[in-house]
Amino acid sequence: MLRIGDFSRLSRVSIRMLRYYDETELLKPDKVDDFTGYRYYNEEQLLKMGKINALKDMGFGINAIAEILKSSNPKEIEQIFQIQKAQLLEEADVINHRI
Numbered sequence: 001m002l003r004i005g006d007f008s009r010l011s012r013v014s015i016r017m018l019r020y021y022d023e024t025e026l027l028k029p030d031k032v033d034d035f036t037g038y039r040y041y042n043e044e045q046l047l048k049m050g051k052i053n054a055l056k057d058m059g060f061g062i063n064a065i066a067e068i069l070k071s072s073n074p075k076e077i078e079q080i081f082q083i084q085k086a087q088l089l090e091e092a093d094v095i096n097h098r099i
Contacts, residue, residue, distance in 0.1 A: 001031065007041040011049040026066055027052060059088055 008015045021027040022039065027048060029039035048069070055065045064080065071077050 001040045001042060004029070004039045004041065007045070007049075011046055011053070013049060013053065021052070024062055024066075026062060026069075058084060060084060 002010065004015055004018055007013075008018055011018075013021075018027070018039070022029060027045065030042040030045060031040040032038070033040070051069065052065055055068060060068070064084070068077055068080055071080075
């Protein structure tokens with residue numbers, strides 16, 4: 001079990017963001033101490049955190065990330081990625097026009 005600070009350092013995600021992910025149920029701690037409220041994560045959650053970070057870097061929002069992580073349908077995930085790609089290309093066109 002990793003304390004929130006250790007998990008934060010290993011995942012390179014701030015403690016504040018981990019608390020936000022807990023509130024939004026994107027990444028719940030494996031265990032919460034009933035007395036202190038301290039959050040503990042397991043090592044396997046680092047993999048999920050890596051996926052969240054990668055999706056966030058691709059420009060996905062919290063709701064979209066949650067949908068992608070919940071989905072087991074590859075076609076649905078591919079469709080979400082295609083929509084994101086189209087949006088990013090549109091944003092790139094707008095920025096290029098401004099330049």
